[in-house]
Amino acid sequence: MLSRTASNLYWLSRYVERAECLARILDATYRLSALPQGYGSETNEWDSAIATAGCVISFKEKYEEANERTVTEYLAFSLDNPSSIRNCLEIARTNARSVRTALTGEMWDAINSAWHELHRYDPKRITREEFTRFLNFVMETSVRFDGTSFRTMLRNDAYWFSRLGFLVERADATARILDVKYHVLLPREAQVGGPLDYFQWASILRSVSARTSYHWVYRESVKPWLVADLLILNRQMPRSLASCYENINRYLDDLAQFYGRQGQAQRLARATTNKLENGKIEDIFQSGLHEFITQFLIDNNRVGNAIGDQYLI
Amino acid sequence: MSSRTPSFFDEMRSPDGSIRPAYRQLAHWLDTVPKDVLDYRRKEAEFIFRRIGITFAVYGDTAATERLIPFDIIPRILNRGEWQKLSRGLEQRVKALNAYLHDAYNKREILRAGIVPEELIFGNPVFRPEMNGQRVPHDIYVMIAGIDVVRVDPDNFYVLEDNARVPSGVSYMLENREIMLRLFPELFIDHPVAPVDNYADDLLATLKSVAPTSSSSDPTVVIMTPGIFNSAYYEHSFLADKLGCELVEGRDMFVKGDMLYMRTTEGPKRIDVIYRRVDDDFIDPLAFRPDSMLGVPGLMSVYQAGNVTLANAVGTGIADDKAVYSYMPDIIKFYLGEEPILKNVETYRCREPDQLKYVLDNIDKLVVKEVHGSGGYGMLIGPAADKKTIEAFAAKVKAMPDGFIAQPTLALSTCPTFVEEGIAPRHVDLRPFVLTGRDKVRIVPGGLTRVALSKGSLVVNSSQGGGTKDTWVLDR
Structure with a gap:
């Protein structure tokens, strides 16, 4: 397969996943901002949305203050933000057009229809109610794209590259959501696990659509270390770092077998997977959740780069 | 009309x-x-x-x-x-x-x-x-x-x-x-x-039949596109799909030792036949337009060494x-x-003085076309055009008669x-x-x-x- 085709497939699913993550972050932030004062934290929810999306610097260049209007505009619609939902879907479609031949008709249809639908929303005139619909549309697009890939693609290198992009992006997003909330909410020991945090932690679960899963797994009220356990180590949870890496490993192995050789990407992914498989949440908290996540983000990035060097250029 | x-x-x-x-x-x-x-x-x-x-x-x-x-x-x-x-x-x-x-x-x-x-x-x-x-x-x-x-x-x-x-x-x-x-x-x-719908099979058979004599019995055929911004990009990807061959851009290919290769996830792979949908001017910045970003440096030398077939050949424009x-x-x-x-x-060649005269005298009844134009750009349909358009076009023809022909509507x-x-x-x-x-x-x-x-x-x-x-x- 052409390296460029592989690259386009990889980035196509990364961008679709990124659009969905942003939609979830925005959705959770709206919920949180709608709480009466005193239930939330002292910090500004909209600031933390920007931090989670990883674009504090570029945002500050453009806006004075993070609030509903500016954050919505920047994360959802802005053309200046290379990773706004709108740009993600635009880039996804451009990538999809470039690899039309590697996509199934159903996948193309999912992306192409979404692109047409996207142009129906006018960012300047959008109401709150429409914006909720918009976020639902973005999440559905991702589900549809993912579902069509799963149901229609041949299980060969094209499928594996597409999965890898999706998983590397997903692991990155989960880690960021956790990190920002941790960083923003829990810098002072006294507040860790305090009653006011409840809604914040609940909002993390919401932003990864894991509220129900949490209760099924732990059958307890929402507790920070259990939330972290679910999102980092629990392999039943498809968004957890452990689950993402279990699958990254698997698809990289499939590629190695298919092509008859392996390289740096396989080695790095295995190392990261081992760390997650052997991790205990108590140890992670003890040595610092923030440090752990920071290291994970670096490792994940390295795996992404290694996949790029090995296959995509 | x-x-x-x-x-x-x-x-x-x-x-x-x-x-x-x-x-x-x-x-x-x-x-x-x-x-x-x-x-x-x-x-x-x-x-x-x-x-x-x-x-x-x-x-x-x-x-x-x-x-x-x-x-x-x-x-x-x-x-x-x-x-x-x-x-x-x-x-x-x-x-x-x-x-x-x-x-x-x-x-x-x-x-x-x-x-x-x-x-x-x-x-x-x-x-x-x-x-x-x-x-x-x-x-x-x-x-x-x-x-x-x-x-x-x-x-x-x-x-x-x-x-x-x-x-x-x-x-x-x-x-x-x-x-x-x-x-x-x-x-x-x-x-x-x-x-x-046998067109795709016919096309593939045609392309394989013109592979260089040095290539294997199952030659690798690719379609070369200028990219997604080209007006016919849909067609390029459509054909690649129907033929089951790679749709390549210039940047996907490189030349080494008088052979042409594409970059794949498994390393370089030799190309035998290119159905190229890129004009001559842009296929090789070393041979033709040096500013072309769409081509492959050195492609012409591989072509001249007989190690790749271009369909259509270079220079068919004449x-x-x-x-x-x-x-x-x-x-x-x-x-x-x-x-x-x-x-x-019936065609009047503006390059020939007596025919040019006829064209200019009867321009309101003729269709005048640029010799190198295509897609309906740069042509005059005399009977459907207003006086101002006709005069402007006549001036262009007079300035460069070699560049035009005319035909009755x-x-x-x-x-x-x-x-x-x-x-x-x-x-x-x-x-x-x-x-x-x-x-x-x-x-x-x-x-x-x-x-x-x-x-x-x-x-x-x-x-x-x-x-x-x-x-x-x-x-x-």
């Missing part, structure tokens, strides 16, 4: 109002099918086209970079006899084009025989000196040709233009048929329509411009010793077309696609019919608001 209503040749209806045999069932169907059914199916067709993304880009139009070509749901029908004559003529014409190119880049007997003037070859900006004495596999230059033909009466086909570089439109031919089969399956029960067009009947006679089966439209045939006012005759042309391989010439029955949708208009180009129709060759 619409003011004078001359008796155009209508392909469905004879002047006395009777229906020609090939159209008998269709005419009956058109009479009985309710208009809202047609309307509904047309909308359905448009919906499907948009959904699968069959779009094209219009250059110079920033607002809509992706547009649909309007599709007319009423098919155009040719009977078997008409098609047989046409396809014989097409084969003859393409054979002559290939013979001319081989001669022009090698012995140049046609110049010695005084059939065409030297400037036609050497003075042509698309003449490629790199191709002098260069052998191409099996002496085939034009593997894929699109020959634009029109009808003005029941008996004759006229060639309007030869396209020997990178003719496009074949994806519409194939998709139009798919849509018709989907929307009107009942019509195919009454009509024995010759299939076209065979299909509008200046050489006027010599085509003589070219056919010279190489094949046959009378041309397809006629040429043809009374293009009409076909029934579903438009706002109902079913009405509209002017059409036809672009059949001719594939030339080492073993044989292949032409799928039909081609792309283009239709001028506004009343009286003779311009069928999609960039100028034309639409397309499915073209049926009846197997009876």
Whole structure:
């Protein structure tokens, strides 16, 4: 397969996943901002949305203050933000057009229809109610794209590259959501696990659509270390770092077998997977959740780069 | 044009109002099918086209970079006899084009025989000196040709233009048929329509047949596209899909040791045949335009070493411009010793002073075209233009007479077309696609019919608001 085709497939699913993550972050932030004062934290929810999306610097260049209007505009619609939902879907479609031949008709249809639908929303005139619909549309697009890939693609290198992009992006997003909330909410020991945090932690679960899963797994009220356990180590949870890496490993192995050789990407992914498989949440908290996540983000990035060097250029 | 209503040749209806045999069932169907059914199916067709993304880009139009070509749901029908004559003529014409190119880049007997003037070859900006004495596999230059033909009466086909570089439109031919089969399956029960969907197999067989002699028995064929911003990108990806070959851009390939490779996830892979949809100018920045980002540095040296086949060959532009067009009947006679089966439209060469004078004196009655123009850009339709436009165009012709030819306005045939006012005759042309391989010439029955949708208009180009129709060759 052409390296460029592989690259386009990889980035196509990364961008679709990124659009969905942003939609979830925005959705959770709206919920949180709608709480009466005193239930939330002292910090500004909209600031933390920007931090989670990883674009504090570029945002500050453009806006004075993070609030509903500016954050919505920047994360959802802005053309200046290379990773706004709108740009993600635009880039996804451009990538999809470039690899039309590697996509199934159903996948193309999912992306192409979404692109047409996207142009129906006018960012300047959008109401709150429409914006909720918009976020639902973005999440559905991702589900549809993912579902069509799963149901229609041949299980060969094209499928594996597409999965890898999706998983590397997903692991990155989960880690960021956790990190920002941790960083923003829990810098002072006294507040860790305090009653006011409840809604914040609940909002993390919401932003990864894991509220129900949490209760099924732990059958307890929402507790920070259990939330972290679910999102980092629990392999039943498809968004957890452990689950993402279990699958990254698997698809990289499939590629190695298919092509008859392996390289740096396989080695790095295995190392990261081992760390997650052997991790205990108590140890992670003890040595610092923030440090752990920071290291994970670096490792994940390295795996992404290694996949790029090995296959995509 | 619409003011004078001359008796155009209508392909469905004879002047006395009777229906020609090939159209008998269709005419009956058109009479009985309710208009809202047609309307509904047309909308359905448009919906499907948009959904699968069959779009094209219009250059110079920033607002809509992706547009649909309007599709007319009423098919155009040719009977078997008409098609047989046409396809014989097409084969003859393409054979002559290939013979001319081989001669022009090698012995140049046609110049010695005084059939065409030297400037036609050497003075042509698309003449490629790199191709002098260069052998191409099996002496085939034009593997894929699109020959634009029109009808003005029941008996004759006229060639309007030869396209020997990178003719496009074949994806519409194939998709139009798919849509018709989907929307009107009942019509195919009454009509024995010759299939076209073997085109992809024919194309692949053609391309494999012209692989370099040094390549393996199963040569690697790729399609080369300038990228997604090209107006015909949809077609490029469509063909790659149908042929099951890689769709490559210049940046996907590199040259090493006189061989051409593509970058794949498994490392470099050798390429044997490129069906390139990129103009000569852009294929190799070392040989041609140095600013080209679309090409592969060194591609020409691999080509000249005989290690890759380009389809079509480099330098075919000297065979299909509008200046050489006027010599085509003589070219056919010279190489094949046959009378041309397809006629040429009478053409005035502005390069010749007496003909230039005639053109300028009668410019309001003529169609004047740029020799190197295409796609309906840069042409004047005298009878439809206002005085100011005509004067401006005449000035351009006077300033550079070599760059123009003129033809009488043809009374293009009409076909029934579903438009706002109902079913009405509209002017059409036809672009059949001719594939030339080492073993044989292949032409799928039909081609792309283009239709001028506004009343009286003779311009069928999609960039100028034309639409397309499915073209049926009846197997009876």
